[in-house]
């Protein structure tokens with residue numbers, strides 16, 4: 599299980615407050631150390647407790663003899679970028695509702711665009727979705743296609759039905775959104791029932807009320823869920839509350855983020871951008887300070903070396 603902590607400071611209400619507080623690298627390191635371990639420094643390599651502090655501020659494990667810093671096994675590991683810039687980046691990401699481009703971040707924190715890109719990619723790893731908390735209640739499910747010449751999935755559904763939809767130029771994405779609640783959204787290989795059903799069963803609690811359109815892949819959901827179908831073709835959008843307005847809202851939001859801020863996202867990193875959008879969607883009611891807290895708490899001890907290496 600990833601280690602999380604409750605940040606031990608009064609909330610920062612502005613970037614200015616953040617920068618004023620973390621005015622030295624040592625202060626940032628002290629903050630990470632205190633919040634990550636308190637007084638009991640634990641070796642990130644062997645799990646040994648009570649490692650000792652060296653004169654240079656790094657730590658040494660008495661058991662496996664590893665030397666390590668407070669940044670070991672976090673997203674800040676193996677980087678020359680000052681911690682303050684990382685913290686600023688996280689704060690700026692918290693503030694920009696539609697995301698922040700690497701070009702803009704580079705200007706804002708005075709790093710190269712390449713460094714800004716790496717920072718953003720690493721921070722996005724903190725947003726990875728999991729199934730630790732199932733969606734329940736009223737859940738709307740839907741698919742969309744990103745890329746190619748058009749992204750309007752209703753058009754493609756109407757014209758081609760369930761057969762022969764090419765995924766050569768478009769990437770299918772599958773979304774599940776609670777009404778007035780959380781979302782889980784995944785890049786998928788295809789939108790066949792055999793692909794979507796296990797995902798729904800993984801992320802949506804049994805007995806929930808699922809709303810979908812009439813797409814064939816959703817047939818049979820009523821074996822495990824209450825299932826209501828909306829027929830887009832005959833304009834039944836608001837009949838008896840049978841709508842997919844929540845998931846449509848998410849798709850609109852996601853497209854604004856992708857096309858408005860990032861302009862282009864590669865298929866390779868698509869899931870990370872989806873994760874970012876889902877994170878923003880799920881924390882809509884939080885303010886910048888709260889979002890920053892969550893991000894910071896996730897950044898310590900959650901990102902494995904393998905995660906980082908994948909994008910390094």
Ligand SMILES: [Zn+2]
Pocket residue numbers: 641642643644645646659660661662663664
């Ligand atoms: Zn050790």
